[in-house]
Amino acid sequence: MSDQPVLHVKGRVLVGPQDVRDELWVVGGRVSYDRPAGARDVRTVQGWALPGLVDAHCHVGLDAHGPVDADTAEKQALTDRDAGTLLIRDAGSPSDTRWTDDRADLPKIIRAGRHIARTRRYIRNYAWEIEPDDLVAYVAQEARRGDGWVKLVGDWIDRGLGDLSPCWPREAVEAAIAEAHRLGARVTAHCFAEDSLRDLVEAGIDCVEHATGLTEDLLPLFAERGVAIVPTLVNTATFPQLAAGGDAKFPRWSAHMRRLHERRYDTVRSAYDAGIPVFVGTDAGGSLPHGLVAAEVAELVAAGIPPIEALAATSWSARAWLGRPGLEEGAPADLVVYDGDPRADVGVLAAPRRVVLNGEIVE
């Protein structure tokens, strides 16, 4: 023990929103609150420490055109890591990124397998594109491939209709969600529109991505069932550009996207006020770059979520929701150290002083 290098984190350790300690030790890659006896090789880091940030909607191994090679996926994960994101819920990837699990220097990834979409109803090269009769079988397959999550595309533009519309009949999602739960996986769905949500929530879905169409009438149902949302506001900020691209061919869709964009902050704030769990997700990896976690936290604050709750949504509560430890005694030492108190100003998240992953300082 005495010859092992030890890391000493001093200042303010934010174990929880109210649980603040003066110091933390890292021994053998794990968190300890007991000073190790006789430690000689001690390195000290000072500042405000948070558990490694969570990006609950991120895609590793994917870019705007589809799957990418391992070198590109590695760069994506390193960019997230250097921004302080040490736990990713991958919200769908056509690449097999399982190899990252053996890399102690890369963020931990909780996978949802590959997106499951209706035929020609999603971005090309991303999803399994199937019909409702095959939904249960594909959900079972992705539940087995993933790390406890399955990702559906709940709505998308229907080109015949010229607007967003639900992708799946009610009976299909009921059977699919039941199958995922039977296999121990939670289910989430990409939903922009209003009218895909009721069926999914009543069918027992666990989370909704984007949720720009979450209207007042559905708030009590989401809250009562504890269905979380991951608003990805840095992504929905791009709706006006998407809308502009659709004006000529799909004016109804474009107008719909603009309405969803205009009320996006109200939507998130109303969900939060109703008691719906809201988590930080950047949607990096499709058209957005990696490393935007601080920007998304700032967006949640802009939407009216109290800073301490926006912080919890990427740290304490997000980790609990995903079933991963924070800075408890014995947990893997995944933490980020900042110059100032992130509870007072979430802006400090944009510039981590030190990132520590599995007890190692990222240089």
Ligand SMILES: [Zn+2]
């Ligand atoms: Zn996404």
